Amino acid sequence: MDKRILKRFFKDRSLLISFYLFNMASVITFFHLSEPANTEILYPFSVGIFLLIVYLLIDGSRYYQVNGAIENQHAEFKIYTEEQRAFYKWIKKLNHEHTREKNEQNEKNKERLYFLSHWMHHLKTPVSVTDLIIQNEKKLQGDREVFQKLQHENKRLHSAIEQGLTMIRMDSFENDLDIKTMNLISTLRKLINNRKSEFIYQSAFPVLDSEEEAAFIITDQKWNETMLDQIISNAIKYCSGKDGSKKIRFHVKQEEEVTILSITDEGVGIPSYDLERVLEAFFTGENGRDYQNSSGIGLYLCKRIADRLNHRITIESEVSKGTTVTIRYLTKM
Structure with missing residues (x-):
């Protein structure tokens, strides 16, 4: 006993x-x-x-x-005993009521997420139309600075909507998963090219460093791209320079069973007392006071995605020198 x-x-x-x-x-x-x-x-x-x-x-x-x-x-x-029977009935009743209330709350949450998701999808349409109008006006009136600024802010709005949709989709992560082998180098080139105008606007220069032409990893392509895109977005945001003086380096290193990707910017860096908490939800830290568009959501989502995909993400940083985000991918099952 x-x-x-x-x-x-x-x-x-x-x-x-x-x-x-x-x-x-x-x-x-x-x-x-x-x-x-x-x-x-x-x-x-x-x-x-x-x-x-x-x-x-x-x-x-x-x-x-x-x-x-x-x-x-x-x-x-x-x-x-009758005492045990009475307690058992009471517990069963409480459990039944709790289950009913939980199911009702889950249904309400599903309904809210459904409408929120559709609302955010509808927001993407005017954002896309605005981007097309800006591009047409740039062609007609020339590549003016005002159009660059409008396009930059429009892309920020688009990124915020995508970030919100990612948070909603995280609740059904396992239902939207397709793990397979993919080429990390081609993914990085695609994501860098997608943000080419932002690199130019922020005067940051991307450098892709890899000994091999291809680096195959085991991951889900869509979720991995979402994670990397968020890290690249952060690197650009905190790494603005003049005349392309700031670089964002993408270093890929292949080992026997893992592939290690390091994304290093030359930006403002993160204070040591904030470094342990940057992966927490809604934590903005010292930089959040200087950069008003910091939400504290991006890196939190990256950590959640990395954990779900069985990748390991770590962050190293030094104030005024830059930040390095390292992701370790499996190359073998």
């Missing part, structure tokens, strides 16, 4: 045992006083203790079965 359950059993039965012993002592004393010639005490005391032990063994066995099942979180167990 588990020592904790045994201890609780004797604690619960202490009053009963005390009254039994007191009652037995009272009866023996009464018969001894009634017949002073009768000096037999040991025999009735032994019989009484024996019967008490038998009772405690039977009751303890039942007690252990019920409390052991509760401790091990077993849903079903044998009921021996």
Whole structure:
């Protein structure tokens, strides 16, 4: 019998045992006083203790079965007393009500997420149209700085919408997963090219460094691109320079069973006292006070995606020198 359950059993039965012993002592004393010639005490005391032990063994066995099942979180167990039956019915009733309320809340949350998702998808349409208008005006009136700024802000709005949709999709992550082998180098080139105008606008220059033309990793393409795109977006945002003086380096290193990607910017860096918390949700830290568009969501989503895909993400940084985000990918199952 588990020592904790045994201890609780004797604690619960202490009053009963005390009254039994007191009652037995009272009866023996009464018969001894009634017949002073009768000096037999040991025999009735032994019989009484024996019967008490038998009772405690039977009751303890039942007690252990019920409390052991509760401790091990077993849903079903044998009921021996009316008290246990009453508690069991009460717990079943509470569990039923809790399950009903939980299901109702889940349905409400699904409905909210459904409408929120559709609303955010509708927001993408005017953003895309705005981008097309800006591009047409740039062709007609020339590549003016004002159009560059409008396009930059429009892309920020598009990124924020995509970030919100990613948060919504995280709840059904496993239903939208396709793990396979893919080329990390081609993915990086695609993502860098997609943000070419932002690199130019922020005067940051991307450098892709790899000894091999291809580096194959095991991941989900869509979720991995979402994670990398967020890291690249952060690197550009915090790495603005003049005349392309700031570089963002993408270093790919292949080892026997892993491929290591390091994305290093030459930006503002992260203070050491903030570094441990940058992967927490909504944490912006010191940089969040200087960069008002910091949400504290991006790196949190990257950490969640990396954990779900069985990748390891780490961050190193030094103030005024830059930040390095490292991701370790498996190359073999």
